[in-house]
Amino acid sequence: MRRRSLLLAAAATPVAAAVPASAAEGRPGGPVVIGHRGAAGWRPEHTAASYTYGVQTGADWIEPDLVPTKDHVLVVRHENEISQTTDVSSRAEFADRRTTKTVDGRSVTGWFTEDFTLAELKTLRAVERLPLVRNRNTVFDGREQVLTFQEVVDLARKLSRTYGRTIAVFPETKHPTYFRSIGLPLEPKLAEAIRRNRLGPRECVVQSFEPTSLKRIAAQRLGVPLWQALGTTGGPYDLVSAGDPTTYKDMMTPAGLARIAEYADWIGPDKTSIVPLTSDGTLGSPTSLVPDAHAAGLRIGPYTFRAENQFLAADFRRGTGGGDFGDAFAEYALYYGLGVDAVVTDFPDLAVIAR
DSSP: OHHHHHHHHHHTSOOOOOOOSSGGGOOTTSOEEEETTTTTTTSOTTSHHHHHHHHHTTOSEEOOEEEEOTTOOEEEOSSSBOTTTBSGGGOGGGGGGOEEEEETTEEEEEOBGGGSOHHHHTTSOBOOSOTTTOGGGGGGTTSOOOOBHHHHHHHHHHHHHHHTSOOEEOOEEOSHHHHHHTTOOSHHHHHHHHHHTTOOTTTBOEEESOHHHHHHHHHTTOOOOEEEEEOSSSOOHHHHHTTOOOOHHHHTSHHHHHHHTTTOSEEEEBGGGTSOBOTTSOBOOOOSHHHHHHHTTOEEOOBOBOOBGGGSOGGGOOSSOTTSBOOHHHHHHHHHHTTOSEEEESOHHHHHHHO
């Protein structure tokens, strides 16, 4: 009954129906469906196969996370530590590259993109990041190279021609303060790529958890929308490292949203910032974040929607296995009904069907 009442309340909430002129304003006819690292629920993330499958099944945007190589080329990996997403740990020639670094104040051990040239990274092959959850995806292990950002742009344009609709790229600057500190800043290379490819507001939206990174992009006057990603605890690392006490929670207040609207077009909170979970994992009451964002002139796209039970509120789970699929359609119905402008999802096909 609890889930049904929430769904009914959401269905009664009017969804904005404005026809957008650019990616900053969403998608005509419904929320934007963003393929999180492609279609990470069905293929190893950040691969050509993942991006292609996501677009084939209806994704409007595809998301490449950006990290640099030793020779300062932007490549696409969720993290700069790549032992979970490539076969690097099994490659004897790179055994001596294993090391421990402090990234955003956290000690991390493994192999890092910034210690490899692009040519070296191209010898590696992608693997499924969550093999215990998505064992079926391991059949694709070893088949795909690490992509450059340029290759993702080229792929998006090829897919746009193939499917007769504009596919936007949604790059995220990962750990920008860290990379700036080691002489491999992300923003100049990203701005250069946007200019070189003449990416306009319908083809590119730039995201980051760090406001400073977005403001650096804004200063380039590229004309592309900006998306402030928001975590659930603590604050952005650029602010933390500068001694600024502002937290993500502060940024989601009306005053915080007004400040974001001075440099960004979107916010991207964790979905639980819109509908919190109670102590037993069931759905709580929706917050005011969606209407507050809209009141500030911002669009809102929560992350990350996944179909497996372990990633769902208890209300939506089916069966007992954590990797079993739950009622993903009911979850999309709830958030669509609350008026979100986009969803970031590992399963873009399910999000499109739900829409």
